[in-house]
Amino acid sequence: MSGSLPHHAENPEQKRIGIFISVLAVVMAIVSALAHQQANQMIVKEVKASNGYAWYQAKRQRSYANELELKRIEFELAGTPTDAQRKIIEEQKSKLAAKNAEYETENKDILVIAEADRTAAETAAHKHHWFEFSEICLHIAVVLCSLVLLTEVKVFFQLGVGVTVIGLCLAAYAHFGGHSHSAEHDVQPAASTQHSAPSAH
16 A cells, blocks of 8 residues: 555655645745735824824914914004903904914924824835735745645755745844835924925915
């Protein structure tokens, strides 16, 4: 009966290659899950950043409208209002000035959070791409190692191991050091956005 068994079933080396492929498939599944996680993180952070910028702009527009009202109040105070009118106008002026100060403080926090979310989205996108590259390499490695079982040409296994190492290195880079360089250089646009926003309307 043993003579009727396939040759590769009796070959310990073939068994080791089969185990290697099985382990490789598990690693590939983990890398794929990490890639999907980063893709979801990218979407969530992009939405949060977009909402933050919209909120920031809305408060800037309100502040700008208050500034116009404050200028109108100054014009009225420069005239000859009665004491009762002056008191009412000055109270209104004080409320608008306090509200604008509140908007300014809130906008600083909103902008910081929005910028952090945007940077996180860019980093997640960068990591996602590197995890995808790693997954592609691992797919190629599985194919190459599978060819060894079919052809018994050992060079395919050596190539598969080499591609596996590359894939693992890419996954490690994505997980530990795959930060977007563009995100690091985009710190300055936060300030430019803050200065340019009032002039938008």
